[in-house]
Amino acid sequence: MKSIINSAILILLISGILLFINAKLNEGSKSGKGTVTVYNWGEYIDPDLIEQFEEETGIKVVYETFDSNEAMMSKIEQGGTSYDISVPSEYMVEMMSEKDLLLPIDYSQIPNIEHIDPYFLDLAFDPGNQYSIPYFWGTVGIAFNPTLLEGQTFESWDDLWDPSLKQQVILVDGARETVGMALNSLGHSLNSTDLGELREAIDKLKTLSPNVKAVIGDEVTQLMINNEAAVSLTWSGQAADMMYENEDIDFVVPNEGSNLWFDNFVIPKTAKNIEGAHAFINFMLDPEVAAQNADYVGYSTPNLSALDLMDPEVVEDERFYPDEETRSHLEVYKNLGLELLGVYNELFLEFKMDMR
Amino acid sequence: MNNNRLRSIYSIPYTAWILLFVLAPIALIVYYSFFDLTGNFTLSNYRNFFSSVYLTLTISSFWYAFLITFFSLLIAYPTAYLLTKTKHKHLWLLLIIIPSWINLLLKTYAFIGLMGLYGPLNAFLETIGIGKQQILFTDFSFVFVSVYIFIPFMILPIFNALDKLNPTLIDASRDLGANSWTTFRRVIWPLTINGVKSGIQVVFIPALSLFMITRLIAGNKVITLGTAIEQQFLVTQNWGMGSTIAVFLIVFMFIIMLVTNGKEKGASGNGTNR
Numbered sequence: 001m002k003s004i005i006n007s008a009i010l011i012l013l014i015s016g017i018l019l020f021i022n023a024k025l026n027e028g029s030k031s032g033k034g035t036v037t038v039y040n041w042g043e044y045i046d047p048d049l050i051e052q053f054e055e056e057t058g059i060k061v062v063y064e065t066f067d068s069n070e071a072m073m074s075k076i077e078q079g080g081t082s083y084d085i086s087v088p089s090e091y092m093v094e095m096m097s098e099k100d101l102l103l104p105i106d107y108s109q110i111p112n113i114e115h116i117d118p119y120f121l122d123l124a125f126d127p128g129n130q131y132s133i134p135y136f137w138g139t140v141g142i143a144f145n146p147t148l149l150e151g152q153t154f155e156s157w158d159d160l161w162d163p164s165l166k167q168q169v170i171l172v173d174g175a176r177e178t179v180g181m182a183l184n185s186l187g188h189s190l191n192s193t194d195l196g197e198l199r200e201a202i203d204k205l206k207t208l209s210p211n212v213k214a215v216i217g218d219e220v221t222q223l224m225i226n227n228e229a230a231v232s233l234t235w236s237g238q239a240a241d242m243m244y245e246n247e248d249i250d251f252v253v254p255n256e257g258s259n260l261w262f263d264n265f266v267i268p269k270t271a272k273n274i275e276g277a278h279a280f281i282n283f284m285l286d287p288e289v290a291a292q293n294a295d296y297v298g299y300s301t302p303n304l305s306a307l308d309l310m311d312p313e314v315v316e317d318e319r320f321y322p323d324e325e326t327r328s329h330l331e332v333y334k335n336l337g338l339e340l341l342g343v344y345n346e347l348f349l350e351f352k353m354d355m356r
Numbered sequence: 357m358n359n360n361r362l363r364s365i366y367s368i369p370y371t372a373w374i375l376l377f378v379l380a381p382i383a384l385i386v387y388y389s390f391f392d393l394t395g396n397f398t399l400s401n402y403r404n405f406f407s408s409v410y411l412t413l414t415i416s417s418f419w420y421a422f423l424i425t426f427f428s429l430l431i432a433y434p435t436a437y438l439l440t441k442t443k444h445k446h447l448w449l450l451l452i453i454i455p456s457w458i459n460l461l462l463k464t465y466a467f468i469g470l471m472g473l474y475g476p477l478n479a480f481l482e483t484i485g486i487g488k489q490q491i492l493f494t495d496f497s498f499v500f501v502s503v504y505i506f507i508p509f510m511i512l513p514i515f516n517a518l519d520k521l522n523p524t525l526i527d528a529s530r531d532l533g534a535n536s537w538t539t540f541r542r543v544i545w546p547l548t549i550n551g552v553k554s555g556i557q558v559v560f561i562p563a564l565s566l567f568m569i570t571r572l573i574a575g576n577k578v579i580t581l582g583t584a585i586e587q588q589f590l591v592t593q594n595w596g597m598g599s600t601i602a603v604f605l606i607v608f609m610f611i612i613m614l615v616t617n618g619k620e621k622g623a624s625g626n627g628t629n630r
Contacts, residue, residue: 068590070593167490173571174591212577213490214574214575215571216571216576226474227473227474228472228492338592342592342594345587345591345592346409349587350409352577352579353409353416356577356578
């Protein structure tokens with residue numbers, strides 16, 4: 001009995017000390033006048049730039065990360081932490097503005113907006129860029145490793161159905177991406193709301209089953225790098241990560257078209273330091289900063305002036321900076337509403353269960 | 357009188373715990389299950405559950421949970437029996453329990469490496485001449501990793517039941533002419549059945565709702581009710597449907613508890629049966 005009490009006291013004591021250290025560490029990082037709290041995806045900014053911003057403006061940056069749009073939104077919805085800046089994807093910008101979670105952007109405080117390619121402004125998900133400014137963009141395509149394949153190329157999505165790829169293809173565990181790919185392969189819009197087209201897409205997807213190795217998330221990057229997998233449906237930036245580590249890997253966006261996505265700066269309703277948030281966004285849009293950041297992160301920047309400062313080899317790489325002709329085949333996800341999102345997911349579930 | 361008051365004071369933590377952390381959440385889940393996406397009262401979630409997708413899902417969850425429980429039991433019973441016969445049995449038991457202190461996700465990630473095409477398991481298969489196999493993302497890998505994770509929870513109750521078994525009963529059975537199979541079937545098994553039952557409970561019920569392993573190890577080729585709940589809450593944001601699936605999961609759990617607890621004959625371990 002005595003030893004139980006002793007160990008209980010010990011545990012309480014250790015917990016207390018840890019709590020105290022934690023509180024000490026967090027001291028001064030509370031969002032307030034001199035700080036701006038940034039809520040971004042993981043591995044999505046060059047940390048040197050945060051330091052540079054702090055030095056230039058004297059504003060301290062508190063940096064937190066999330067790994068899914070939905071998790072990010074629910075945290076902002078609940079309040080709790082006063083995030084000054086977040087970086088949702090385009091459909092999430094639409095959803096958040098519908099839910100009245102965003103503050104309008106004051107462009108008089110963001111002169112650097114002039115550097116952004118007009119092609120990426122005033123898009124359907126946020127007309128007039130009232131709430132959002134594009135941060136990075138990219139596509140969805142096929143990453144593949146020719147050394148593990150017998151000469152298979154991927155001009156069309158249908159090439160994934162090739163019998164030689166038995167048990168080789170890795171799909172994304174996301175209904176919009178995978179069902180969207182099937183819709184594209186049939187020549188339909190990946191924002192299809194036609195239940196007949198969706199049914200057709202799922203039936204086609206089911207015929208891909210023999211070729212599917214797995215349906216997973218970010219783990220795919222490691223599998224591709226380690227030559228464990230030969231073909232995968234991925235985002236362009238994720239493919240860039242793979243290619244950085246494994247030079248054999250190549251990336252292609254098939255002809256029928258695909259998804260064009262954007263991650264965007266927004267200022268959520270929870271913001272306390274609105275001026276600081278604007279200063280941070282303006283800083284990140286500076287051509288030199290944007291170029292350095294794009295170089296570090298590996299995704300495509302919408303900053304036209306930054307492109308001139310970057311390695312021409314990267315900027316002219318059609319795989320990551322497709323020309324306007326190719327881009328015209330690409331579609332941005334529309335917010336289909338929760339009801340249709342449910343339909344997409346239920347059909348996707350049906351496909352996953354059919355896989356064995 | 358004094359005693360009564362003391363007892364009611366003692367019962368406060370228990371009652372508060374049950375109310376706040378057991379009854380209230382269950383009530384909330386049941387409450388949410390009656391609302392659709394737009395927040396209107398509806399029974400459609402329940403109708404939806406009886407569509408072919410969720411029924412197949414339920415059947416496949418039960419099948420895999422059964423496989424996991426069956427293989428866990430198959431390995432755990434002889435292991436527990438062996439442990440009770442060893443000299444330092446509690447030390448050996450501890451060695452089996454220790455891995456369960458390590459984070460589940462870490463162990464799962466370790467298996468991705470072990471079972472990969474260039475992992476040690478495939479290197480072994482290659483040296484003995486079988487050649488490389490796709491191990492990861494198969495039914496085998498899913499059941500194997502799940503059994504590995506659940507085995508300590510199966511061994512523990514069976515070990516306790518076997519440990520409490522009075523050895524003189526086995527001697528008596530032998531003296532009366534029973535061979536070892538009859539002794540096992542008529543004496544040891546009936547006296548340890550309660551340990552087996554609680555082992556089945558602690559394995560089968562969580563196995564029904566496994567979800568991270570289905571993605572990391574089975575590559576979503578195995579889908580359980582847990583996966584569906586996770587998806588409804590995090591992706592589709594359809595809390596109503598997610599709650600409905602959860603309600604059914606709770607109902608299934610109660611049924612399993614009833615089945616495995618029912619019809620106990622006498623007390624366990626003190627030899628009063630028969």
